[in-house]
Amino acid sequence: MMHFDSSIRLFDQAKRLMPGGVSSPVRAISPYPFYTARAIGPYLWDCDGNRFIDYCLAYGPMILGHRHPAIREAVSDQMDRGWLYGTPSELEVRLAERVSSLYPSMERLRFVSSGTEATMAAIRVARGSTGRDMIIKIEGGFHGAHDSVLVKAGSGATTLGIPDSRGVPRDATKNTIQVPYNDPAALEEVLERFSGRIACLIMEPVLGNIGPILPDKGYLQTARRLTEKNDVLLIFDEVITGFRLSLGGAQELFGIKPDLTTLGKIIGGGFPIGVFGGRADLMDQVAPGGAIYQAGTYNGSPASLAAGLATLDVMEKEDTINKLNRSGESMRLALKDMVEDLGQDWSVVGIASMFKVFFGPEPHNYAQALRCDRQGYFEFFRRMLDSGIFLTPSQYETDFISAAHNQDVIETTLEAFRSCLKS
Ligand SMILES: Cc1ncc(COP(=O)(O)O)c(C=O)c1O
Numbered sequence: 159m160m161h162f163d164s165s166i167r168l169f170d171q172a173k174r175l176m177p178g179g180v181s182s183p184v185r186a187i188s189p190y191p192f193y194t195a196r197a198i199g200p201y202l203w204d205c206d207g208n209r210f211i212d213y214c215l216a217y218g219p220m221i222l223g224h225r226h227p228a229i230r231e232a233v234s235d236q237m238d239r240g241w242l243y244g245t246p247s248e249l250e251v252r253l254a255e256r257v258s259s260l261y262p263s264m265e266r267l268r269f270v271s272s273g274t275e276a277t278m279a280a281i282r283v284a285r286g287s288t289g290r291d292m293i294i295k296i297e298g299g300f301h302g303a304h305d306s307v308l309v310k311a312g313s314g315a316t317t318l319g320i321p322d323s324r325g326v327p328r329d330a331t332k333n334t335i336q337v338p339y340n341d342p343a344a345l346e347e348v349l350e351r352f353s354g355r356i357a358c359l360i361m362e363p364v365l366g367n368i369g370p371i372l373p374d375k376g377y378l379q380t381a382r383r384l385t386e387k388n389d390v391l392l393i394f395d396e397v398i399t400g401f402r403l404s405l406g407g408a409q410e411l412f413g414i415k416p417d418l419t420t421l422g423k424i425i426g427g428g429f430p431i432g433v434f435g436g437r438a439d440l441m442d443q444v445a446p447g448g449a450i451y452q453a454g455t456y457n458g459s460p461a462s463l464a465a466g467l468a469t470l471d472v473m474e475k476e477d478t479i480n481k482l483n484r485s486g487e488s489m490r491l492a493l494k495d496m497v498e499d500l501g502q503d504w505s506v507v508g509i510a511s512m513f514k515v516f517f518g519p520e521p522h523n524y525a526q527a528l529r530c531d532r533q534g535y536f537e538f539f540r541r542m543l544d545s546g547i548f549l550t551p552s553q554y555e556t557d558f559i560s561a562a563h564n565q566d567v568i569e570t571t572l573e574a575f576r577s578c579l580k581s
């Protein structure tokens with residue numbers, strides 16, 4: 159039997175100091191979150207000494223597992239040379255070269271400090287270069303917590319029932335049009351109705367912030383064709399899918415060339431990062447070359463770049479993605495068998511090393527995801543936690559597998575799934 163005395167005490171203290179007691183809403187696990195004290199490989203230990211196998215993996219970045227020695231060494235070496243310069247550094251040239259060669263659509267790119275900043279800047283580039291204000295967003299897509307995309311936003315915003323945040327001026331969202339995922343007809347209708355007024359379509363190629371929801375066959379290709387036909391820029395937000403579906407992200411896997419791309423999470427090796435980039439003619443309009451302004455004290459932070467480079471080195475050398483894809487596939491197959499044996503209408507969804515058990519039929523869009531039994535999922539999450547498995551706490555987040563999740567760890571996890579799904 160686990161006890162959480164220290165976590166409860168810290169949470170009581172935290173609630174007096176921070177909104178909801180946390181630094182990001184998704185961490186406010188009811189009735190109290192566990193407070194992590196340390197992490198290695200696939201494991202987290204909380205401050206009461208409980209150990210959990212981690213499938214949240216900081217919501218995606220920790221693809222090599224926690225405290226990977228190569229990342230630790232790269233960051234530690236960088237610390238010996240200083241950690242913030244306010245000048246360019248060789249690291250950014252090296253990482254830009256690597257990213258651009260893996261993502262040929264990113265002819266030019268800039269490093270920022272978070273995925274939120276990356277999508278904010280990419281949308282600005284789209285608006286600035288086209289001279290148009292309207293953007294299209296997919297219902298349930300999440301692109302960070304900035305004004306123009308906090309409309310029907312997935313992730314914690316949906317979990318907490320605030321997909322349209324208060325405090326966002328109507329003026330900031332009046333130009334954001336929503337379309338359902340996997341619905342080419344709706345996209346075509348909107349593109350035609352607002353012809354000549356839309357700067358871009360921004361989309362997660364695989365919806366990762368409402369659980370993973372996969373594109374129907376041909377959907378992404380149609381989105382590309384329709385945006386091109388209507389002279390609208392296509393932004394792939396690959397903050398989750400980048401370096402996870404393949405080294406070259408969803409765009410490599412599905413063979414699509416977006417005009418602009420945003421990256422984050424994995425490419426910082428667990429340190430804060432975001433990247434936006436795309437066609438040279440668009441990116442060359444970013445300051446100082448052009449009049450679209452973007453800036454940041456921490457842009458191209460050396461520790462994040464060093465961690466990102468080391469992550470890529472390990473992933474390339476160890477063929478991480480192929481190994482992870484195999485783990486993901488066998489995990490999903492085993493889970494599907496369990497669900498089938500139980501005769502429930504639950505579904506197991508995922509791709510590569512992303513997975514989720516939905517307590518309802520497989521959703522193909524936001525509206526369908528909302529019909530799943532989120533309370534049932536949360537009860538299941540708590541049982542798994544009591545069994546030492548930390549899944550993402552919401553029905554509307556994706557679970558991830560890391561390179562540190564070996565066969566034994568996965569077997570232990572499947573045992574817990576078996577008994578918790580049954581009960
Ligand atoms: C697809 C996607 N885009 C953007 C973001 C924002 O990234 P960050 O949390 O680094 O600001 C996230 C995650 O939060 C995300 O999942």
Ligand SMILES: N[C@H](C=O)CCC(=O)O
Pocket residue numbers: 182183184217218300313314367398555
């Ligand atoms: N779903 C979000 C990112 O992908 C979760 C991270 C957060 O909001 O803290």
